[in-house]
Amino acid sequence: MGFDTLKDEDKRYIRSIVSSERFSTGESNLDLHSRDMSGHRASRPEAVVWPKERAEVSRILRYADQRRIPVTAWGAGTSLEGNPIPLQGGIVLDFSQMDSILEIRPDDFQADVEPGVIYKDLNHKLRHTGLFFPPDPGAGATIGGMIANNASGIRTVRYGATKDNVLRLVVVLANGEIIEIGNRASKTSSGFDLLHLFVGSEGMLGVVVEATLRLVGLPAEFASAVATFQTVEDAGKAVFDIIGAGLDPAALELLAPECIDLINRQKNLGLHISPTLFMEFHGPTRNHLTEVMGIAEGLCREHDCREFRPGLDREERDRLLEARYALGDMIRQDRPGHVRISIDVAVPISAYPEMIAFAREAARKAGAGAAYTFGHAGDGNIHLVIETERGNREAWQRIKEANRSVVHKALALKGTATGEHGVGIGKAQFMEAEHGRSLEWMKKVKQLLDPHGILNPGKMFP
Amino acid sequence: MGFDTLKDEDKRYIRSIVSSERFSTGESNLDLHSRDMSGHRASRPEAVVWPKERAEVSRILRYADQRRIPVTAWGAGTSLEGNPIPLQGGIVLDFSQMDSILEIRPDDFQADVEPGVIYKDLNHKLRHTGLFFPPDPGAGATIGGMIANNASGIRTVRYGATKDNVLRLVVVLANGEIIEIGNRASKTSSGFDLLHLFVGSEGMLGVVVEATLRLVGLPAEFASAVATFQTVEDAGKAVFDIIGAGLDPAALELLAPECIDLINRQKNLGLHISPTLFMEFHGPTRNHLTEVMGIAEGLCREHDCREFRPGLDREERDRLLEARYALGDMIRQDRPGHVRISIDVAVPISAYPEMIAFAREAARKAGAGAAYTFGHAGDGNIHLVIETERGNREAWQRIKEANRSVVHKALALKGTATGEHGVGIGKAQFMEAEHGRSLEWMKKVKQLLDPHGILNPGKMFP
Numbered sequence: 001m002g003f004d005t006l007k008d009e010d011k012r013y014i015r016s017i018v019s020s021e022r023f024s025t026g027e028s029n030l031d032l033h034s035r036d037m038s039g040h041r042a043s044r045p046e047a048v049v050w051p052k053e054r055a056e057v058s059r060i061l062r063y064a065d066q067r068r069i070p071v072t073a074w075g076a077g078t079s080l081e082g083n084p085i086p087l088q089g090g091i092v093l094d095f096s097q098m099d100s101i102l103e104i105r106p107d108d109f110q111a112d113v114e115p116g117v118i119y120k121d122l123n124h125k126l127r128h129t130g131l132f133f134p135p136d137p138g139a140g141a142t143i144g145g146m147i148a149n150n151a152s153g154i155r156t157v158r159y160g161a162t163k164d165n166v167l168r169l170v171v172v173l174a175n176g177e178i179i180e181i182g183n184r185a186s187k188t189s190s191g192f193d194l195l196h197l198f199v200g201s202e203g204m205l206g207v208v209v210e211a212t213l214r215l216v217g218l219p220a221e222f223a224s225a226v227a228t229f230q231t232v233e234d235a236g237k238a239v240f241d242i243i244g245a246g247l248d249p250a251a252l253e254l255l256a257p258e259c260i261d262l263i264n265r266q267k268n269l270g271l272h273i274s275p276t277l278f279m280e281f282h283g284p285t286r287n288h289l290t291e292v293m294g295i296a297e298g299l300c301r302e303h304d305c306r307e308f309r310p311g312l313d314r315e316e317r318d319r320l321l322e323a324r325y326a327l328g329d330m331i332r333q334d335r336p337g338h339v340r341i342s343i344d345v346a347v348p349i350s351a352y353p354e355m356i357a358f359a360r361e362a363a364r365k366a367g368a369g370a371a372y373t374f375g376h377a378g379d380g381n382i383h384l385v386i387e388t389e390r391g392n393r394e395a396w397q398r399i400k401e402a403n404r405s406v407v408h409k410a411l412a413l414k415g416t417a418t419g420e421h422g423v424g425i426g427k428a429q430f431m432e433a434e435h436g437r438s439l440e441w442m443k444k445v446k447q448l449l450d451p452h453g454i455l456n457p458g459k460m461f462p
Numbered sequence: 463m464g465f466d467t468l469k470d471e472d473k474r475y476i477r478s479i480v481s482s483e484r485f486s487t488g489e490s491n492l493d494l495h496s497r498d499m500s501g502h503r504a505s506r507p508e509a510v511v512w513p514k515e516r517a518e519v520s521r522i523l524r525y526a527d528q529r530r531i532p533v534t535a536w537g538a539g540t541s542l543e544g545n546p547i548p549l550q551g552g553i554v555l556d557f558s559q560m561d562s563i564l565e566i567r568p569d570d571f572q573a574d575v576e577p578g579v580i581y582k583d584l585n586h587k588l589r590h591t592g593l594f595f596p597p598d599p600g601a602g603a604t605i606g607g608m609i610a611n612n613a614s615g616i617r618t619v620r621y622g623a624t625k626d627n628v629l630r631l632v633v634v635l636a637n638g639e640i641i642e643i644g645n646r647a648s649k650t651s652s653g654f655d656l657l658h659l660f661v662g663s664e665g666m667l668g669v670v671v672e673a674t675l676r677l678v679g680l681p682a683e684f685a686s687a688v689a690t691f692q693t694v695e696d697a698g699k700a701v702f703d704i705i706g707a708g709l710d711p712a713a714l715e716l717l718a719p720e721c722i723d724l725i726n727r728q729k730n731l732g733l734h735i736s737p738t739l740f741m742e743f744h745g746p747t748r749n750h751l752t753e754v755m756g757i758a759e760g761l762c763r764e765h766d767c768r769e770f771r772p773g774l775d776r777e778e779r780d781r782l783l784e785a786r787y788a789l790g791d792m793i794r795q796d797r798p799g800h801v802r803i804s805i806d807v808a809v810p811i812s813a814y815p816e817m818i819a820f821a822r823e824a825a826r827k828a829g830a831g832a833a834y835t836f837g838h839a840g841d842g843n844i845h846l847v848i849e850t851e852r853g854n855r856e857a858w859q860r861i862k863e864a865n866r867s868v869v870h871k872a873l874a875l876k877g878t879a880t881g882e883h884g885v886g887i888g889k890a891q892f893m894e895a896e897h898g899r900s901l902e903w904m905k906k907v908k909q910l911l912d913p914h915g916i917l918n919p920g921k922m923f924p
Contacts, residue, residue, distance in 0.1 A: 107706060107812035150651045161649050163658075164626065179900040184876035185808035187623050187841050189612045189662055189884045191897055191922065192904045196625075196658035200651055217708035244569060246679035288750045346647035350569035379649050414646035422651045435653055438641040441911075442654045448910050449903075460653065 003088050003457070004068045006046040014049060014091065017059050022050040022097065033074055033084075033092040037139070037328070039339045040082030040425045045072065045092040052097050054170065054178055054209040061207065062176025064091060064454050072456045073203040075145025076118065078137075080328070080342050081424030083149060083202050087458035093207065095144050101125055102210070109215045110167065110184060115144025115208050122213075131215040134159035137420070138325040147208050149422035150200030154324065157243075157378030158250040158282065159216055161420070163199045168212035171198055173205075174450040184212060197445070202422055203456040205449045219282030222250070223289040224317040225310040227300040228274035232256050232360060232373060234303040235275040236353035239377040241299040242279070243349050247292050251280040252378030253324055256360070259374045263323045266330045274306060277377065278320055324374075331372055331385050338369065339396065340387035341403045341426070345410035346419030349380045358409050359384045366402035368395035381419035408433065423460045431462055465550050465919070466530045468508040476511060476553065479521050484512040484559065495536055495546075495554040499601070499790070501801045502544030502887045507534065507554040514559050516632065516640055516671040523669065524638025526553060526916050533636075534918045535665040537607025538580065540599075542790070542804050543886030545611060545664050549920035555669065557606050563587055564672070571677045572629065572646060577606025577670050584675075593677040596621035599882070600787040609670050611884035612662030616786065619705075619840030620712040620744065621678055623882070625661045630674035633660055635667075636912040646674060659907070664884055665918040667911045681744030684712070685751040686779040687772040689762040690736035694718050694822060694835060696765040697737040698815035701839040703761040704741070705811050709754050713742040714840030715786055718822070721836045725785045728792045736768060739839065740782055786836075793834055793847050800831065801858065802849035803865045803888070807872035808881030811842045820871045821846045828864035830857035843881035870895065885922045893924055 015023040024030075025047050034042040051057045064071045070090030077084065086092050099116030106129040113122060119141050123132045136153035137146055145151070147169070152161035159165070168182035182188070182195045198206055229235040235254055242252060255263075255276045263269055279296060283289045297308045312320070323330075331340070347355045356373065359382055363371035369388040375381050386402055388395035407417045407430050417423075417430040431439050443461055446453070477485040486492075487509050496504040513519045526533045532552030539546060548554050561578030568591040575584060581603050585594045598615035599608055607613070609631070614623035621627070630644035644650070644657045660668055691697040697716055704714060717725070717738045725731055741758060745751045759770045774782070785792075793802070809817045818835065821844055825833035831850040837843050848864055850857035869879045869892050879885075879892040893901050905923055908915070 105810070105812070107702070108810040109705075110810070150655075152649055152651075156649060161651075163655065177899065179903060180898060181900050183873075183878045183896070184810040185842055185872075185878045185881065186811065187614055187618060187808055187843065187881050188878035189614075189623075189882050190878045190880045190889065191885060191893060191901065192663050192667070192907055193612075193625065193658040193661065194900055194903060194907070196655040199655065201654050205654070220708075240569070243571075246682075283750075285750055285753060288745075288747055291747060346649055348567070348570040348572065348646040349648065350567070380647055381649065410647075411645075416645050416647045416650035416652045418652045419647065419649050420651050423653060427652065431653060434645070436642060437639065438643050438656055439653065441635075441641060441656060444910055445654055445656070445907075448906055 002068065003070050003090065005089065006069060010067060010069065011047060013063060014047065014060060018049055018051060018056050022052070024048045033086065033094065036077045036079045036082055036084055038080045038082050038342065038426065040085055043085050043087050044089065045086040046089045048092045048094055050094050050097040054172060057093065057172045057207055057209055058176045058178055060091065060093065061172055061174055065174050065176065065452055068452055068454065070454050070457050073144065073148065073207045075115065075142035076140050078139035078141050079145060079149060079424065080421045081426045083422050083424035083459065085425065095142060104129060106131055108184060111213050111215060113143050113211055113213060115142060115211065117143045119143060119146060126215065130218050132218055133165065133213050134216050135162045135165055143211060144208050147199050147211060148201065148203050152420045154251045154253060154376060156376060157252055158248060163196055165214045166195065166199055166211055167214055169195060169198055169208055170210035171206040171208055174452065174455050182212070202424065202459055204446060204459060205455065220284050221286050221289055222280055222282050223293055223310065224280045224312040225293060225296065225308060226312065226320065227277045227308045228272045228306045230304050230306065232275040233353050233357050235277050236356045236377070238277060238300045238303045238305065240349055240352055241302065242296055243378055245295060245299060247281065247296055249279050249378055250282040251278065253278040254375050254377035256373035258370065259327060259372050262330050262334060263327065267323045269319065269323060272307060278324060327374060335370065335387065337390050338387040339390050340385050341399055342421065343384040343403055343406050344418050344421040345407055345415055346379060346381040347410050347413045347415030351413040351415065352377065352380050355382055355410060355413060359406050362402040362406050366398040368399045379419065380415065425459060428460055428462045431460060464530065465532050465552065467551065468531060472529060472531065473509060475525060476509065476522060480511055480513060480518050484514070486510045495548065495556065498539045498541045498544055498546055500542045500544050500804065500888065502547055505547050505549050506551065507548040508551045510554045510556055512556050512559040516634060519555065519634045519669055519671055520638045520640055522553065522555065523634055523636055527636050527638065527914055530914055530916065532916050532919050535606065535610065535669045537577065537604035538602050540601035540603050541607060541611060541886065542883045543888045545884050545886035545921065547887065557604060566591060568593055570646060573675050573677060575605050575673055575675060577604060577673065579605045581605060581608060588677065592680050594680055595627065595675050596678050597624045597627055605673060606670050609661050609673060610663065610665045614882045616713045616715060616838060618838060619714055620710060625658055627676045628657065628661055628673055629676055631657060631660055631670055632672035633668040633670055636914065636917050644674070662884070664886065664921055666908060666921060667917065682746050683748050683751055684742055684744050685755055685772065686742045686774040687755060687758065687770060688774065688782065689739045689770045690734045690768045692766050692768065694737040695815050695819050697739050698818045698839070700739060700762045700765045700767065702811055702814055703764070704758055705840055707757060707761060709743065709758055711741050711840050712744040713740065715740040716837050716839035718835035720832065721789060721834050724792050724796060725789065729785045731781065731785060734769060740786060789836060797832065797849065799852050800849040801852050802847050803861055804883065805846040805865055805868050806880050806883040807869055807877055808841060808843040809872050809875045809877030813875040813877065814839065814842050817844055817872060817875060821868050824864040824868050828860040830861045841881065842877065887921060890922055890924045893922060
């Protein structure tokens, strides 16, 4: 694809669409939109625009499409695979000013939102309704970013990923056309499912300007526990048994000892430095949860659980959850001069213990520096962060090799290269191995919806 | 689209792919594949083929694509909107001989199946694993047919529709190409979601030859109840309250008095002839279910529930469920000389009482003959069957008018023209009103994947 750079007249025209305060070519704004939270190389856009209305988005896209100018949508920049880095320059559409919660319909368990709404703000706003939007990516993500990446997180094991909780979208296509997809009914068999084509498409097929989200009721009761094990593999086996027993956890998180050590150091938590499972159950009554917790403890004990500590109070639970959410940040902050790769594979649950063992061995063999294993274990999702000091090219090569071997192992186990971070820049290299011939059809769908390839170019396809 | 008819040489070639026993142009076979369970006019194919392997499907499609011969996939013929009626003749691919359960992986809560597997047979086979495939369309549908229509049913209110329980597909495209989509991980953010594009596409984008299904654990305990009301609208309000209270029913079925009367007559059940809710809850313990049932009863009483009968034993529950499953058949058999329209709208749950009242009034105004209101109330899904004696053209016009007004009312309430039956022939007229401009993009996707339009032509698009 040959793209054009932004000429002065382009800038004038685009500025005229959104007004001067919402258009910038200033260095600091370009810098702020040149990187996400991954280690991928920064790449600056030529201009940043803050749209407030779908009509503005439509006009900008129509113009950019005619002029062959790349356009990349931007949420909060919290993605972990370079997903919104504007590799080819052009325009970044920053949705932070298009952040209204348009309507909450508690009777229908639904909310209509603009893409710039911050996930945490939405749930804060919802708390008085007794409802919440569950996909829970942890980071300060926007709803638009979550939809783009089909984000998921700690609660997904029970409540599904973003794709399971979106009912309707308004999307601006590359040519500026605005289409509405889906409806407010809780189920439909009407027409081809274009909705799920846009969820997880990383801003490459269209730009979401409104979404109707499915909400769920806050649980009447919850119960949390921490279990510590002799080995990470034992913890993995307990995960498999807890899921297999149908206990339906609302969180089932694995933390290897190095993660616990880091959390202790940074959050002063005084946890036992061992392979650890954090689990939470939601239910209608306390009795029910006591019973479930008893079964979970029994299963953990069968795998040489050292300590099983149920009955965390709300404060203790919140501190642990907060530490889990912040783990990625802590890893980044612990060694600021380091570079790292975040692995995000997911495998069928029976392969989880094998996948963990393989991943840790790969990290050990890379011998490059610190490595952290953790993940949404209940979904078969493993994160492995391997890092080394910036500039150590030899170690960096070994880390990249470890990354490749872990992803190919996940694919051999019939899993996926990315459970929740999306493809972005870093996973593009695995798409052919994962999708085979269907990758060609993804390219054709891209060509159909974005014939000039202006939307977030350079991503996903190797 | 100009299609060609089957010439003798075409028949010879296709017969050579599958062998003579699995190829027929016999009258009775053509007749058997000319109609489904709807009232839509029969239309015969020119040949019926029973493939056993994906390679056969691939060769047939490649040939048919080159020769511009229509190909329509066929499951069990239980659909309700003419979905598999071969409107343009050509070849019907009957999957009844491609019906192997390829692998059950209880540890992963998954099964790999061929499309001809009958839904009920799969669950029968699974019963010893403690797992089941939940979408539950009621009829003797095949898995392939369920995927084609994104079928759902009585259990969907808790366990989701077919689209929520499919992880991976092998699809033969119109050009004969075989692609594999998805993987065995329970979640993924890898690439565009082509999987959901094929689920619910009614055999118009490709032909599914294998699927990996997500299974769920059988509940440890269940509890059922029957509640009778003064009016259907009261029952509708109770539905709204039960869903709103987050009681998470595993079934919440509405049956208007005329349905109860029919069930009593045909199944000798002796139920009270009143507007009735059948509900079921699944849970881990009896105590929990007793508590939930108490809340449900309280909510029903608030809407002048006449009788609330909890604690049905398994036999009683099974008889009721069986009667509910058979209701469509009973209606058809009760007046064999009649023709009827099955309405299948779904609306946001808060609009359910209004939608019911409107639908019943529309049926009353049509004044054409018997009308039956029932549905998967917990999903906001309403079925209204209106019938009249064959040949009464004037009454038939009024029924069609009632159908149109009910669907347009559902769309005005931000619902959908079809909650679970699919578009087929009967709903095509509403697609423009429901989807607006996104319908054009559905057509473009069709054009991309099936450029000669050979797959199930004449459906979905008005």
